[in-house]
Amino acid sequence: xxxxxxxxxxxxxxxxxxxxxxxxxxxxxxxxxxxxxxxxxxxxxxxxxxxxxxxxxxxxxxxxxxxxxxxxxxxxxxxxxxxxxxxxxxxxxxxxxxxxxxxxxxxxxxxxxxxxxxxxxxxxxxxxxxxxxxxxxxxxxxxxxxxxxxxxxxxxxxxxxxxxxxxxxxxxxxxxxxxxxxxxxxxxxxxxxxxxxxxxxxxxxxxxxxxxxxxxxxxxxxxxxxxxxxxxxxxxxxxxxxxxxxxxxxxxxxxxxxxxxxxxxxxxxxxxxxxxxxxxxxxxxxxxxxxxxxxxxxxxxxxxxxxxxxxxxxxxxxxxxxxxxxxxxxxxxxxxxxxxxxxxxxxxxxxxxxxxxxx
Amino acid sequence: xxxxxxxxxxxxxxxxxxxxxxxxxxxxxxxxxxxxxxxxxxxxxxxxxxxxxxxxxxxxxxxxxxxxxxxxxxxxxxxxxxxxxxxxxxxxxxxxxxxxxxxxxxxxxxxxxxxxxxxxxxxxxxxxxxxxxxxxxxxxxxxxxxxxxxxxxxxxxxxxxxxxxxxxxxxxxxxxxxxxxxxxxxxxxxxxxxxxxxxxxxxxxxxxxxxxxxxxxxxxxxxxxxxxxxxxxxxxxxxxxxxxxxxxxxxxxxxxxxxxxxxxxxxxxxxxxxxxxxxxxxxxxxxxxxxxxxxxxxxxxxxxxxxxxxxxxxxxxxxxxxxxxxxxxxxxxxxxxxxxxxxxxxxxxxxxxxxxxxxxxxxxxxxxxxxxxxxxxxxxxxxxxxxxxxxxxxxxxxxxxxxxxxxxxxxxxxxxxxxxxxxxxxxxxxxxxxxxxxxxxxxxxxxxxxxxxxxxxxxxxxxxxxxxxxxxxxxxxxxxxxxxxxxxxxxxxxxxxxxxxxxxxxxxxxxxxxxxxxxxxxxxxxxxxxxx
Numbered sequence: 001x002x003x004x005x006x007x008x009x010x011x012x013x014x015x016x017x018x019x020x021x022x023x024x025x026x027x028x029x030x031x032x033x034x035x036x037x038x039x040x041x042x043x044x045x046x047x048x049x050x051x052x053x054x055x056x057x058x059x060x061x062x063x064x065x066x067x068x069x070x071x072x073x074x075x076x077x078x079x080x081x082x083x084x085x086x087x088x089x090x091x092x093x094x095x096x097x098x099x100x101x102x103x104x105x106x107x108x109x110x111x112x113x114x115x116x117x118x119x120x121x122x123x124x125x126x127x128x129x130x131x132x133x134x135x136x137x138x139x140x141x142x143x144x145x146x147x148x149x150x151x152x153x154x155x156x157x158x159x160x161x162x163x164x165x166x167x168x169x170x171x172x173x174x175x176x177x178x179x180x181x182x183x184x185x186x187x188x189x190x191x192x193x194x195x196x197x198x199x200x201x202x203x204x205x206x207x208x209x210x211x212x213x214x215x216x217x218x219x220x221x222x223x224x225x226x227x228x229x230x231x232x233x234x235x236x237x238x239x240x241x242x243x244x245x246x247x248x249x250x251x252x253x254x255x256x257x258x259x260x261x262x263x264x265x266x267x268x269x270x271x272x273x274x275x276x277x278x279x280x281x282x283x284x285x286x287x288x289x290x291x292x293x294x295x296x297x298x299x300x301x302x303x304x305x306x307x308x309x310x311x312x313x314x315x316x317x318x319x320x321x322x323x324x325x326x327x328x329x330x331x332x333x334x335x336x337x338x339x340x341x342x343x344x345x346x347x348x349x350x351x352x353x354x355x356x357x358x359x
Numbered sequence: 360x361x362x363x364x365x366x367x368x369x370x371x372x373x374x375x376x377x378x379x380x381x382x383x384x385x386x387x388x389x390x391x392x393x394x395x396x397x398x399x400x401x402x403x404x405x406x407x408x409x410x411x412x413x414x415x416x417x418x419x420x421x422x423x424x425x426x427x428x429x430x431x432x433x434x435x436x437x438x439x440x441x442x443x444x445x446x447x448x449x450x451x452x453x454x455x456x457x458x459x460x461x462x463x464x465x466x467x468x469x470x471x472x473x474x475x476x477x478x479x480x481x482x483x484x485x486x487x488x489x490x491x492x493x494x495x496x497x498x499x500x501x502x503x504x505x506x507x508x509x510x511x512x513x514x515x516x517x518x519x520x521x522x523x524x525x526x527x528x529x530x531x532x533x534x535x536x537x538x539x540x541x542x543x544x545x546x547x548x549x550x551x552x553x554x555x556x557x558x559x560x561x562x563x564x565x566x567x568x569x570x571x572x573x574x575x576x577x578x579x580x581x582x583x584x585x586x587x588x589x590x591x592x593x594x595x596x597x598x599x600x601x602x603x604x605x606x607x608x609x610x611x612x613x614x615x616x617x618x619x620x621x622x623x624x625x626x627x628x629x630x631x632x633x634x635x636x637x638x639x640x641x642x643x644x645x646x647x648x649x650x651x652x653x654x655x656x657x658x659x660x661x662x663x664x665x666x667x668x669x670x671x672x673x674x675x676x677x678x679x680x681x682x683x684x685x686x687x688x689x690x691x692x693x694x695x696x697x698x699x700x701x702x703x704x705x706x707x708x709x710x711x712x713x714x715x716x717x718x719x720x721x722x723x724x725x726x727x728x729x730x731x732x733x734x735x736x737x738x739x740x741x742x743x744x745x746x747x748x749x750x751x752x753x754x755x756x757x758x759x760x761x762x763x764x765x766x767x768x769x770x771x772x773x774x775x776x777x778x779x780x781x782x783x784x785x786x787x788x789x790x791x792x793x794x795x796x797x798x799x800x801x802x803x804x805x806x807x808x809x810x811x812x813x814x815x816x817x818x819x820x821x822x823x824x825x826x827x828x829x830x831x832x833x834x835x836x837x838x839x840x841x842x843x844x845x846x847x848x849x850x851x852x853x854x855x856x857x858x859x860x861x862x863x864x865x866x867x868x869x870x871x872x873x874x875x876x877x878x879x880x881x882x883x884x885x886x887x888x889x890x891x
Contacts, residue, residue: 063857083843100755189593231497234496
């Protein structure tokens with residue numbers, strides 16, 4: 001059990017390099033000998049190939065980042081290549097790649113991935129303009145990365161089955177046997193893992209571990225928050241822990257997956273009222289520092305933040321004085337717990353969730 | 360440089376070979392450059408297995424104990440086992456039953472049914488899942504997993520079994536009937552045993568697909584080893600837990616191979632004797648015509664009707680707008696690129712081994728074939744995890760390059776090319792090659808102009824199947840695609856996992872359209888190959 005803590009950090013060391021190198025060498029030889037000479041450079045065709053083009057490792061929603069990129073390229077002429085992935089997949093990937101990473105910018109949905117890359121010493125400082133545009137509460141004091149958007153934890157519930165007085169007062173209540181089989185989440189997703197990291201920070205390891213074990217008993221696991229919400233809407237479960245914007249996004253489209261669903265905000269500085277900060281950072285190893293900073297300046301600037309206000313993402317803007325879409329509950333009213341994003345420990349959360357059998 | 364060396368080497372040993380043949384002694388292992396080449400390809404194809412073994416060995420007992428012997432792995436084991444144990448018999452039932460109805464009974468419209476029962480193969484399992492989730496939003500659990508798997512994969516049993524059934528010598532059945540067996544007992548005691556190889560082979564294919572499938576099960580929240588490994592990847596990139604799950608999954612695959620080889624048995628069913636066998640007899644269905652038709656209609660509606668209907672429904676709901684996405688065209692082109700390059704590379708890599716197996720059967724070729732058999736059973740997620748980890752740490756020069764993705768495709772789909780090439784090469788008499796050499800052509804020229812030319816149709820057939828595999832490949836592509844590269848499969852996945860079902864529909868349609876002609880080709884080829 002004690003070895004669990006260091007499991008994620010073991011990964012890189014644990015490969016016997018010589019054995020793998022021998023295997024790898026054989027494969028390269030075999031490929032070369034057999035004339036499998038597909039050019040590695042072939043991939044850059046889609047990227048525009050220009051020297052000033054930047055590569056973004058993107059864990060944010062594809063449609064949102066695509067909207068940012070389209071507008072940014074239109075404004076500056078700088079081409080952007082996107083690699084999609086999830087928060088911790090890409091943060092671990094950046095750490096594994098180290099200084100050789102092809103990434104210039106890293107965008108996440110939540111901050112633990114940012115903190116992990118920052119702790120590995122891979123981020124450059126954000127530019128003065130970015131620090132000016134983003135209020136201090138939405139960026140770490142180190143300024144190694146910046147907040148780019150925010151989202152609130154909610155309990156999305158089936159309004160045909162639950163009344164307001166039957167809702168859980170705290171996210172911690174969901175570990176109660178009374179909730180067995182009645183709620184859902186997407187434990188494999190970075191969003192839920194960020195919520196657990198907030199719980200870990202606020203309630204400590206024992207309480208979190210107990211809660212996760214109860215969750216394994218009580219909850220149904222879906223892949224993705226949208227799918228979890230869809231399950232609530234279809235009456236499979238009574239509620240789900242997700243972020244707020246899935247509901248607003250679906251309502252703005254057809255409402256087909258959310259018309260039976262209402263959102264419950266825990267407020268009261270509950271771990272379940274956690275407001276997660278999406279982050280953006282420039283890699284120190286980037287050979288396009290200027291353009292990479294420009295991209296983050298754009299995202300945190302008026303134009304980038306306005307895309308959050310008016311677009312289909314329904315995430316909260318956090319910078320340049322841009323207000324949230326007026327359909328949303330204002331950030332200030334959410335009574336979120338105060339958490340230093342630098343303290344959110346993703347590796348520990350993954351270990352605890354693996355231990356609980358959720359991963 | 361390397362290719363030049365091996366060219367001259369081929370020439371030299373080719374000459375030796377000819378001398379050997381002239382002296383009446385066949386060369387034992389085959390021309391050594393081909394042998395060396397094959398050994399290199401084999402070493403390359405063992406990479407994923409080697410990775411898992413090394414990772415497990417290096418993890419140490421404590422890590423293995425914490426990460427393998429835990430309730431979650433038990434759950435996954437239970438899910439995966441139940442999935443295989445329920446799905447495979449159902450696939451065999453539908454596949455063999457359907458094939459028998461189509462090939463050996465007076466089923467009306469049997470020609471149309473023959474194609475319709477193979478057609479579901481053109482619908483990728485994750486598109487099928489997408490359609491069924493649209494139809495029944497609450498679909499999930501073992502029931503959902505089995506439903507989608509059976510509907511997606513029964514053609515893997517149907518196609519080879521139908522091919523064999525259409526070629527069976529009716530004389531055996533007639534003798535059995537003459538000796539007093541009724542029609543049912545003839546079927547169970549005479550026909551069914553002759554289908555054993557085709558059925559076991561098909562069942563093995565279904566099982567391996569079940570172990571490797573990600574998208575279809577992720578969409579209905581049914582967890583297997585593959586989905587759990589992908590979850591770990593999403594949370595840790597290449598963490599120890601993913602590797603440990605992969606090693607259990609690999610063990611599973613190896614056990615399946617063993618089980619399949621046991622069921623093959625040693626009985627031989629080849630027909631000996633002179634004369635041409637008569638065509639298969641057909642059982643009169645009579646009153647059973649209607650139930651037979653209804654059963655097949657049910658299968659067709661569930662396996663073809665539901666997915667096509669829902670893809671169509673989302674396309675109509677999406678209107679013109681969903682076709683406006685600018686990545687639709689680029690991902691189509693990228694898919695075609697990878698499909699064509701991957702198919703070419705895989706076929707070229709499979710050629711030396713096919714050649715060795717057919718022209719120089721012996722311990723070396725048997726060993727190499729066994730290696731290929733084992734390595735081809737590795738699921739996409741394991742292959743991808745191995746390649747991404749090895750390249751990021753040990754071969755950064757090719758990390759995230761198309762080369763690695765193409766290599767993964769070659770690893771995954773080599774058997775498809777191999778099976779076809781082997782059949783094709785077996786049909787080319789070596790005497791033709793030797794005659795060309797006797798007439799003064801250098802061995803290499805003789806090989807290129809005679810053997811290669813005659814084997815070309817088979818090579819094309821194999822390449823088409825590899826292409827089909829690449830178009831629908833999801834897990835390895837997700838992990839290994841170069842930055843900015845998107846294929847139809849990854850875009851479809853990205854959109855449908857954000858439940859943008861309308862946006863995903865054009866990608867689904869394009870994948871079906873690309874797969875349909877390849878599936879038809881597979882169907883036609885199976886009929887031809889069955890006689891050999």
